[in-house]
Structures are given as structure tokens and as C-alpha cells.
Amino acid sequence: MCSVILRSSDGADHVVSQEAASLSKTVQSLLEELEAAKDGEESILIVPLPNVCDCTLRKVLQYCIQHTMSAQQVTEGPTPSDELKKREMEAWDRDYIMVSTDELYHLVMAAHYLNVPGLLELCCEGIANLIRGKSPEHVRQCFGLVKDFEAPEEESIRCTNLWALVDEKEQAKK
Amino acid sequence: MLTGGKAEHVRAKPRVYTFLPEELWLKIASQFPLCDWVRASGTCNALHHMELDKIEEADIYTDSRNCIPGISAEHLAHNLQQLLRKAEHVHCMQLSPSYGLCYPAMLHLRHLALYLKEEYDSDLTFLQNLQEAENLHLSSVFYPLIMKVDTVPFLTANDWVAGGCKGPSQQPAPVCHEGL
Numbered sequence: 001m002c003s004v005i006l007r008s009s010d011g012a013d014h015v016v017s018q019e020a021a022s023l024s025k026t027v028q029s030l031l032e033e034l035e036a037a038k039d040g041e042e043s044i045l046i047v048p049l050p051n052v053c054d055c056t057l058r059k060v061l062q063y064c065i066q067h068t069m070s071a072q073q074v075t076e077g078p079t080p081s082d083e084l085k086k087r088e089m090e091a092w093d094r095d096y097i098m099v100s101t102d103e104l105y106h107l108v109m110a111a112h113y114l115n116v117p118g119l120l121e122l123c124c125e126g127i128a129n130l131i132r133g134k135s136p137e138h139v140r141q142c143f144g145l146v147k148d149f150e151a152p153e154e155e156s157i158r159c160t161n162l163w164a165l166v167d168e169k170e171q172a173k174k
Numbered sequence: 175m176l177t178g179g180k181a182e183h184v185r186a187k188p189r190v191y192t193f194l195p196e197e198l199w200l201k202i203a204s205q206f207p208l209c210d211w212v213r214a215s216g217t218c219n220a221l222h223h224m225e226l227d228k229i230e231e232a233d234i235y236t237d238s239r240n241c242i243p244g245i246s247a248e249h250l251a252h253n254l255q256q257l258l259r260k261a262e263h264v265h266c267m268q269l270s271p272s273y274g275l276c277y278p279a280m281l282h283l284r285h286l287a288l289y290l291k292e293e294y295d296s297d298l299t300f301l302q303n304l305q306e307a308e309n310l311h312l313s314s315v316f317y318p319l320i321m322k323v324d325t326v327p328f329l330t331a332n333d334w335v336a337g338g339c340k341g342p343s344q345q346p347a348p349v350c351h352e353g354l
Binding site: 105108109112120121124125127128131132133134135136139140143145146147148149157158160161 | 204
């Protein structure tokens with residue numbers, strides 16, 4: 001299997017199969033450009049990724065490798081256990097995305113830049129889960145957002161959104 | 175999908191998530207119910223001015239909080255209406271209950287789950303005007319409205335009976351129409 005090197009913004013190299021790397025559409029298109037430019041030489045391709053740090057790239061590659069392996073197992077022939085494998089992958093994804101808010105932020109940005117659709121979807125779901133059921137204040141704290149409304153505007157928004165701002169505990173009591 | 179400099183992962187400055195590109199926030203918004211979206215939109219200007227009309231695949235729904243003390247159904251319906259007007263390009267919507275909204279033209283709506291709690295003509299008009307419906311999941315406790323549903327071209331009263339509605343005292347099981 002052909003391997004490529006993905007180089008992070010801080011200069012760390014990661015050797016990975018071309019198949020796994022190509023889960024990233026950004027990497028895939030960069031590889032195509034590099035292939036065209038290398039002019040028949042047999043050297044291993046190095047893809048620089050200036051927007052992704054080593055730590056995040058490691059995490060992204062963990063996803064790519066796992067999903068490539070899983071896809072290979074399924075394409076080798078459908079079996080009655082395919083559904084089980086699918087459920088196992090879903091469970092793996094759930095564990096994988098159990099990271100801190102900071103990590104999740106870096107991961108979603110990397111997934112966006114690298115254009116890995118499955119990972120992007122998973123990260124957005126992870127962030128949505130952090131927001132779901134939380135008050136605006138909690139969301140602000142969680143994501144470091146700054147309340148930048150003018151006072152009258154804030155009051156108007158509060159009145160408009162009143163129906164969604166009912167205290168969760170009050171609802172639970174009902 | 176390159177995002178340029180804003181994608182820099184500067185560990186020294188965590189928790190400045192306003193720099194998530196709008197398209198990412200829209201993707202995130204498409205994952206949660208309307209009332210969570212409303213709460214998030216009350217956090218800061220960036221999220222408040224998010225262009226909901228860019229959402230194409232959103233599972234927008236209200237949850238079971240349909241009896242909020244001190245908040246009238248009119249207030250609720252008015253504000254939902256404003257939001258739906260912004261999100262008129264959604265493909266997928268679950269609305270429970272319907273609140274008798276004056277629905278905007280949702281020409282791209284393909285998947286709809288609607289719980290009809292009371293008799294509202296606007297619900298029928300809305301159903302009659304759905305051009306792109308593929309999956310429709312309806313339920314209601316209001317029997318007379320169910321009888322009127324046969325005025326919707328792609329629904330018949332038989333469908334509702336098949337769905338379990340036999341009389342006004344019974345709550346019908348949801349009816350699912352696929353491939354309309």
C-alpha cells in the first residue's frame with residue numbers, strides 16, 4: 001500500500017496510507033497536484049498542512065485510519081455482521097468525540113480545513129450536544145462568546161426568545 | 175473549503191469560538207431543535223445574525239414544551255413564524271404542535287412531521303401547498319381536522335383510518351406517507 005507523509009504546522013511528520021489520507025478531500029487534491037508534479041520519481045509524497053498542528057493532526061489521522069480500516073472490512077464482502085460493525089463504528093465515533101471543548105474546537109476547524117466530511121459531521125454533532133438544552137449564559141461560558149448586544153436590543157431578543165428560555169428545572173418540576 | 179488564517183490553531187488563545195466560520199455554525203445549528211437554536215442565537219451578535227435562510231438540511235422542531243406558563247400560544251406562534259420565515263429553505267421539519275402558524279412558503283420542504291393539536295385552517299393550507307413532499311408524518315388528537323385532511327391532494331381519510339384514527343376520543347397513531 002502506498003504511503004504519504006502529512007506534515008503538521010509545527011513540522012511533525014506522520015506517515016499514513018494514501019487511502020486513509022485521502023479521506024481528506026483537501027489532502028486528496030494536494031496529492032493529485034504533487035503526483036502530477038513529481039514527474040515519475042519514486043519518492044514518498046510529503047503534504048504540508050500549515051493550518052493543522054501536530055496534536056490535532058494525530059487525532060484526525062486516528063479517525064481516518066479507523067474509518068479506512070472499517071470500510072475495507074465491509075467492502076471485502078457483505079456479511080451478516082455488517083450491521084454489528086456499523087454499530088461498533090458508531091460506538092467508536094461516540095468515544096472518539098468525547099474530548100474537551102478546546103480539542104473539539106481545534107478538531108472541527110481541522111476537519112473543515114482538511115474537508116473530511118464524516119469527521120466534520122461528527123464534530124458538529126459534538127458541538128451541538130454541548131449546546132443542546134443549555135441557557136445562553138452557559139453557551140457563552142462554554143464557548144467563550146461575548147455578549148455584545150446593546151441593552152435595548154438584548155431586552156428585545158430576550159422577550160422574543162422568552163418561550164425558549166424557560167428554566168429547564170422549572171420544566172422538569174412540571 | 176480552505177478557511178485561511180482563521181483556521182490557525184493557536185493553543186495560547188483558547189475559547190474564542192466566535193471565529194468558527196458561519197458555515198460551521200450553520201452545520202451545528204442544523205443538529206439541534208429550534209428552541210436550542212433560539213437560545214444560542216441569544217448569546218451574541220454573531221450567532222443572532224446568523225443567516226438561517228442558508229440552512230438547507232435542518233431538523234427544525236419544537237419539543238414538548240407546548241404549555242409554558244406565562245407565555246401565550248400567540249406569542250409562541252408569532253416568534254416561531256418569524257424564525258420559520260428565515261429558515262424557509264429547510265428540507266426537513268418536525269413541528270409539534272403546529273400552533274396554527276401562518277406558514278411561509280416552504281417550497282423545498284421534503285420531510286415533514288406535524289402534530290396537529292387543534293383545528294387550524296392554516297395547517298391544511300400548508301399541507302395543500304407542499305410541492306416537494308416526500309415523507310409526511312402526521313398525528314392529531316383533533317378528529318374533525320383529520321376528516322378534513324382528505325382535501326389534501328395526496329392524503330385521504332382512509333389513510334388516517336389506517337393510521338389508527340377511528341373516532342374523536344381516540345388519539346391516532348402517526349401516519350407515514352413515503353414516496354409521495
